[in-house]
Amino acid sequence: MNAYELPYSVPDCKSIIEDYDKLDAILQENAHLSTPNIHKDIFIALSLILREAIALGHGGAFAILPDPGSAPLKIASPIAPVDLGEELRDLWASLSVLWSSARGPNTDHLDAVELKRVTAHRWRRRLSSVGHLAAADGCVVLDRRLVLRGFGGSIEKNAEGVLGDCHDLASKTDVPAAILLKSFGERHKSAYALCRRVPQALVFVISQDGDLRLFANDNGRVLFASNLSY
Structure with a gap:
């Protein structure tokens, strides 16, 4: 199984980044490309963030919410917004420039290669830094535009x-949350409670032993997935 693949189909996962108009315009102008693999890159990004967090051995949680400001959530350490989605679009833009420069006699090809290299490394470092935020108590909070x-x-x-x-996606059955959560700690219980209250919320929960689980709100129904591949 590839790193970006999840063993379950989680509704609405692919709409985390909702607006690609700017990116599509850049690609069409520079290289006549579309973005068929953009969702794959989103899953890869999430996988890299989660891997960094799991490697810490501390456990943690990542909440992806439509509007964090209106969610019943207190953020102990709010920060100036960091737009990971925009940085992903920048990476795609640098790839389109590289592709365009390679298609004809262009003295700027090496500059395009360097731009792509720097942008890709910056993107990777940013994802690693976000993963390390899980070491703090409480969840890391993102919106659905990353x-x-x-x-x-x-x-x-x-x-x-x-x-x-x-709803347990593995067994495809509805399970009373009291029973499902009985063997879990506060992270899982809080993740369930948040998803129960916030439509279209996604919460990844990492236990100290490295197990990865997901709670998601699908039109008012809370979904649960365990033993996720990352």
Whole structure:
């Protein structure tokens, strides 16, 4: 299984970055390309972030929310927004420039190669840094355009609410959340509570032993996936 693949089809995962108009315009202008693999790059990016966090051996969580500002979540360490989606678009733009320069006699080809190299390394370092934020208590918070909003997030206590059912994607059955969460700690319980309250939320939870699990809200229903490949 490739690093970017998940063993389950999680609804709406591919819409984390919603607006590619700028990128498509750049690609069509420079190299007449489209972006058929853009979603693959999103999954690769998430995989790299999660791998860095898992390697720390601390455990952690990553919450991807439509609007973090309106979620029942307190962010202990808010930061100036870091737009990972924009940086991914920059990487694709540098690739299109490289492709265009290689198609004809162009003295700027080496410059295009260097631009692509620098952009790719910057993107990789950024993903590694985001993964390391999981070492702080609480969850790392991003929106669905892959804009990093902060870390140290914790769900508001009054938002935990009453437990309902959770749909286990492995067994394809609905399981009472009280039973599903019985053997898990506070990270998993908070992830479930957040997804129960926030439509289209995704929360990746990493246990200290390195297991990776996912909670997701699909039109009001909370989905659960375990033993994810990263």
